Amino acid sequence: MEHYTMNLTLKVWRQKNKKDKGGFETYSVSDISSEMSFLEMFDVLNERLVKEGRDPIAFDHDCREGICGMCSMYINGRPHGPWEGTTTCQLHMRAFKDGDTIVVEPWRANAFPVVKDLVVDRSSFDRIIQAGGYISVNTGNAVDANALPIEKDKADTAFAAAACIGCGACVAACKNSSALLFVSAKVSHLALLPQGAPERKTRVTAMVAQMDKEGFGSCTSTGACEAVCPKEISIQNIARLNTEYGIAGLTNDK
Amino acid sequence: MLNSNIPAGPLDSKWEDYKGHVKLVNPANKRSLEVIIIGTGLAGASAAASLGELGYKVKAFCFQDSPRRAHSIAAQGGINAAKNYQNDGDSVFRLFYDTIKGGDYRAREANVHRLAEVSANIIDQCVAQGVPFAREYGGLLSNRSFGGTQVQRTFYAAGQTGQQLLIGAYQALERQVALGNVEMYTRHEMLDVVVIDGKARGIIARNLITGELERHFGHAVLLCSGGYGNVFYLSTNAMGSNVTAAWKAHKKGAYFGNPCFTQIHPTCIPVTGDHQSKLTLMSESLRNDGRIWVPKQKNDPRKPNEIPEEERDYYLERRYPAFGNLVPRDVASRAAKERCDAGYGVGSSRQAVYLDYASAIERYGKIECRKHSIENPSPEEIRKHGMDVVKEKYGNLFDMYNKITGEDPYTTPMRIYPAVHYTMGGLWVDYELMTTVPGLYALGEANFSDHGANRLGASALMQGLADGYFVIPYTIGNYLAGEIRTAIIPTSHPAFEAAEKAVADRISQLKHINGTQSPESFHKRLGKIMWDKCGMARNEAGLKEAIEEIRALKAEFWRDVRVTGEIGEFNPELDKAGRVADFIELGELMCMDALQRRESCGGHFREEMQTEDGEAKRDDEHFAFVAAWEYKGDGWDLHKENLEFEVAHPTQRSYK
Numbered sequence: 027m028e029h030y031t032m033n034l035t036l037k038v039w040r041q042k043n044k045k046d047k048g049g050f051e052t053y054s055v056s057d058i059s060s061e062m063s064f065l066e067m068f069d070v071l072n073e074r075l076v077k078e079g080r081d082p083i084a085f086d087h088d089c090r091e092g093i094c095g096m097c098s099m100y101i102n103g104r105p106h107g108p109w110e111g112t113t114t115c116q117l118h119m120r121a122f123k124d125g126d127t128i129v130v131e132p133w134r135a136n137a138f139p140v141v142k143d144l145v146v147d148r149s150s151f152d153r154i155i156q157a158g159g160y161i162s163v164n165t166g167n168a169v170d171a172n173a174l175p176i177e178k179d180k181a182d183t184a185f186a187a188a189a190c191i192g193c194g195a196c197v198a199a200c201k202n203s204s205a206l207l208f209v210s211a212k213v214s215h216l217a218l219l220p221q222g223a224p225e226r227k228t229r230v231t232a233m234v235a236q237m238d239k240e241g242f243g244s245c246t247s248t249g250a251c252e253a254v255c256p257k258e259i260s261i262q263n264i265a266r267l268n269t270e271y272g273i274a275g276l277t278n279d280k
Numbered sequence: 281m282l283n284s285n286i287p288a289g290p291l292d293s294k295w296e297d298y299k300g301h302v303k304l305v306n307p308a309n310k311r312s313l314e315v316i317i318i319g320t321g322l323a324g325a326s327a328a329a330s331l332g333e334l335g336y337k338v339k340a341f342c343f344q345d346s347p348r349r350a351h352s353i354a355a356q357g358g359i360n361a362a363k364n365y366q367n368d369g370d371s372v373f374r375l376f377y378d379t380i381k382g383g384d385y386r387a388r389e390a391n392v393h394r395l396a397e398v399s400a401n402i403i404d405q406c407v408a409q410g411v412p413f414a415r416e417y418g419g420l421l422s423n424r425s426f427g428g429t430q431v432q433r434t435f436y437a438a439g440q441t442g443q444q445l446l447i448g449a450y451q452a453l454e455r456q457v458a459l460g461n462v463e464m465y466t467r468h469e470m471l472d473v474v475v476i477d478g479k480a481r482g483i484i485a486r487n488l489i490t491g492e493l494e495r496h497f498g499h500a501v502l503l504c505s506g507g508y509g510n511v512f513y514l515s516t517n518a519m520g521s522n523v524t525a526a527w528k529a530h531k532k533g534a535y536f537g538n539p540c541f542t543q544i545h546p547t548c549i550p551v552t553g554d555h556q557s558k559l560t561l562m563s564e565s566l567r568n569d570g571r572i573w574v575p576k577q578k579n580d581p582r583k584p585n586e587i588p589e590e591e592r593d594y595y596l597e598r599r600y601p602a603f604g605n606l607v608p609r610d611v612a613s614r615a616a617k618e619r620c621d622a623g624y625g626v627g628s629s630r631q632a633v634y635l636d637y638a639s640a641i642e643r644y645g646k647i648e649c650r651k652h653s654i655e656n657p658s659p660e661e662i663r664k665h666g667m668d669v670v671k672e673k674y675g676n677l678f679d680m681y682n683k684i685t686g687e688d689p690y691t692t693p694m695r696i697y698p699a700v701h702y703t704m705g706g707l708w709v710d711y712e713l714m715t716t717v718p719g720l721y722a723l724g725e726a727n728f729s730d731h732g733a734n735r736l737g738a739s740a741l742m743q744g745l746a747d748g749y750f751v752i753p754y755t756i757g758n759y760l761a762g763e764i765r766t767a768i769i770p771t772s773h774p775a776f777e778a779a780e781k782a783v784a785d786r787i788s789q790l791k792h793i794n795g796t797q798s799p800e801s802f803h804k805r806l807g808k809i810m811w812d813k814c815g816m817a818r819n820e821a822g823l824k825e826a827i828e829e830i831r832a833l834k835a836e837f838w839r840d841v842r843v844t845g846e847i848g849e850f851n852p853e854l855d856k857a858g859r860v861a862d863f864i865e866l867g868e869l870m871c872m873d874a875l876q877r878r879e880s881c882g883g884h885f886r887e888e889m890q891t892e893d894g895e896a897k898r899d900d901e902h903f904a905f906v907a908a909w910e911y912k913g914d915g916w917d918l919h920k921e922n923l924e925f926e927v928a929h930p931t932q933r934s935y936k
Contacts, residue, residue: 043849061552063684069557069800076798076844076853084852086345088518090558092680093443094349109683116683141489142850149466152346156458160451161410165330165749168401168408172365175419185412185437188444192348221410 030060032124038083039131041140060120067119085144092116095191099144100131105195105254113256133194135203137241148194150240157236158229159212161221184218187211189257196251202243207251209233210267211259217270227274282921285710286390291927295394299754303761310335313760316483316498318470318525320347323724324504325449326748332456341465348450351518355442356563358434359741361399366423370431372396377928382428382608383732384882385930391729398750399742403435409448413437425568426737428608434738439563439677445741470525471783473532476775480720484783491848493780495771499763500719503529507703507725511863513807515700516561522859523866526707526726534715535908537708537728540874543735543883544816545701546612549684550632559699563677564737567605569640572596574624574633584634584693595619603935610734610883613698617816627695634693641666704731708908712755723747733882790857791847795840799857802837806867814871819887823875830868879903900930
């Protein structure tokens with residue numbers, strides 16, 4: 027790859043805390059290497075702000091390998107920026123060119139209140155999992171792992187759904203702030219496996235109820251969630267959730 | 281005197297005997313016993329879930345916004361278990377033996393044997409939770425090989441096994457939160473252990489959103505706070521991974537075991553420049569199928585695909601024919617360094633070697649073509665089918681490489697170089713995972729116990745989950761059975777008050793230095809000292825210099841650090857400053873430990889101690905011990921736990 031350096035203008039959302047109104051501030055950064063990650067570009071800017079005695083920009087990040095799901099920037103109108111199937115931390119600066127202006131905002135959804143600047147509170151996702159996103163099996167209850175053969179295709183599809191990193195990009199992209207892709211990924215993961223069968227109906231009902239309670243919007247099948255998902259979670263999971271939800275509602279027996 | 285509390289009797293029945301005689305706590309009493317757990321990675325989440333299920337009142341803490349973010353999530357390649365599903369000669373004994381040998385005879389036999397025994401239960405438990413491990417077409421579980429072993433005992437979920445295991449443990453944890461058995465505190469950082477009458481009785485935690493300090497009581501405290509690889513600044517650890525919880529415990533009396541034992545992982549994406557904030561691992565599982573090589577010609581200017589087969593040096597296959605590309609990590613890392621130092625490195629920095637998938641793609645392609653009854657397949661057809669197989673096994677890793685480097689690893693060999701990955705050292709614990717402070721435990725990477733001087737691949741996940749699911753639920757009862765009469769101590773107790781005041785004073789001190797340099801810049805400088813002088817190769821003169829440099833850095837830090845923002849608000853700079861201050865102190869201890877260990881073993885390579893062909897030279901006569909360091913305020917005292925090898929007798933480790 028050819029390396030190059032660039033000068034950029036950043037318009038970044040600054041908000042002191044949950045109650046503050048917030049607004050954009052403009053920064054210029056220079057000599058940014060195309061080999062840097064997007065967050066390393068923010069590191070450079072923050073180092074400068076600290077040196078100048080100004081408050082650095084708060085943003086969530088941890089593994090920087092695209093797997094922990096902590097990073098969450100809304101870049102030029104798209105969660106995680108321009109690359110498909112990529113988290114903010116894996117976005118690299120060769121996606122931009124000299125002279126670009128980049129607008130960076132936090133996830134925006136009622137169920138994700140801003141903590142500071144680009145940091146939001148996603149504990150609503152944890153509460154949705156608490157509502158039923160698990161298989162009720164205590165430690166020590168298990169039988170031999172190979173006592174339960176599972177068709178490879180089903181195991182692979184369950185894995186693809188379980189690859190969700192819980193970042194919330196689906197919510198940020200949705201015009202209704204719906205969390206249905208996130209919820210459906212967990213419902214599908216567990217519904218596709220025989221281990222998940224006993225709690226299939228209660229799980230989907232409880233998780234959807236909690237989702238509504240948290241203030242996420244309804245799904246109108248726009249598909250924006252799938253388009254921006256860094257793990258490319260398929261919208262087919264939403265179809266599966268709808269089926270699961272329908273069956274759970276139509277039959278009385280648990 | 282250190283007592284490791286290893287049960288008597290033959291090695292293979294110690295754990296069974298222990299479980300049969302350990303004290304129990306009845307269900308009614310469990311409800312009034314409170315346990316604090318720091319960290320929600322594999323060890324912490326599995327312990328919190330299991331103890332919650334048993335009926336204990338659990339409080340779990342993590343500094344991230346959700347317990348699911350803990351760095352275990354980034355583990356890639358797999359988890360070992362002695363299932364012998366492949367009928368290739370595996371057994372509990374083999375896993376035990378491989379781990380002891382892989383650790384270069386510096387781990388405790390009894391702990392490692394127990395680990396091997398419970399390994400199979402972990403896989404059962406995870407499958408029951410719905411962890412979608414890779415499967416064969418017959419519906420049964422698939423396995424692959426990892427370094428330092430000759431059997432296939434590694435279970436995996438593509439290149440994101442850690443993610444799937446952690447999500448399993450996280451879901452079990454959230455279920456207990458829903459049931460009210462576990463109270464979860466996210467965005468909280470533990471800043472001190474409260475010790476009353478010699479026993480751990482609680483913690484001081486900081487709410488990272490409001491900056492407020494909180495006091496929490498517990499009949500026992502479990503540290504599951506991970507390793508300290510970030511002392512090197514650049515490592516494969518997450519940005520937030522830190523030593524602070526373990527370090528605070530150390531300063532409150534918990535001995536630190538073998539701090540110099542760090543693992544440099546051979547296959548990571550090389551550094552590109554000063555802006556680099558972290559390094560990215562390319563799973564060891566890639567060495568299953570990939571071949572590592574450098575050009576035979578020094579400073580070869582050609583592109584990798586232009587270098588013909590006979591001009592390539594597959595140096596691991598050449599030096600270690602029995603294990604080839606699957607030698608343990610310490611051996612593979614040193615061999616890469618040796619080639620690069622000798623002038624055979626590749627890429628613009630010349631600090632890299634190739635990891636090549638061309639022959640694996642061809643091999644798999646031929647097999648697939650046979651499966652699909654394609655007669656006389658063209659090279660393109662073979663390539664296409666081979667790439668599909670490689671994509672299924674390692675797709676996410678190849679994608680990650682492509683995003684970071686902009687190069688396509690399916691067509692161009694990957695460039696890789698060793699990087700800091702894991703720390704075998706950690707808080708010293710006995711057989712029950714208790715530190716030298718009664719009631720204070722350490723689990724997972726935070727303890728020192730199972731991996732000796734070098735950890736084998738796919739064993740970290742195994743140990744984290746073994747400790748949390750299957751060890752601590754038994755061993756903690758042995759302690760808590762004696763605590764059923766201990767009433768909850770109010771957090772107005774003077775010990776809580778004093779601990780909170782000390783924490784508040786330190787934060788205030790950090791904030792009011794008002795110097796000129798950022799915490800990040802000190803961290804970078806510390807990392808450079810550690811990597812240059814306490815990294816892949818160490819020597820006496822370098823270590824002595826490093827100790828002086830770190831002491832000077834510490835003084836400069838406390839004179840000139842600048843922490844922006846306020847104390848009573850969300851302030852990542854302040855969090856970072858506290859962690860860097862602890863890393864600096866740890867760095868000094870690591871160098872002291874490396875200095876006293878005048879032998880080479882596993883990941884600890886003292887240049888003065890090597891064989892004629894450059895392998896690590898152990899000194900069992902003088903160094904078959906665990907170095908356990910006691911904090912003394914102005915320095916440290918060294919205690920030694922002698923290692924007895926009754927079953928796996930130490931030999932010169934050979935992978936030739």
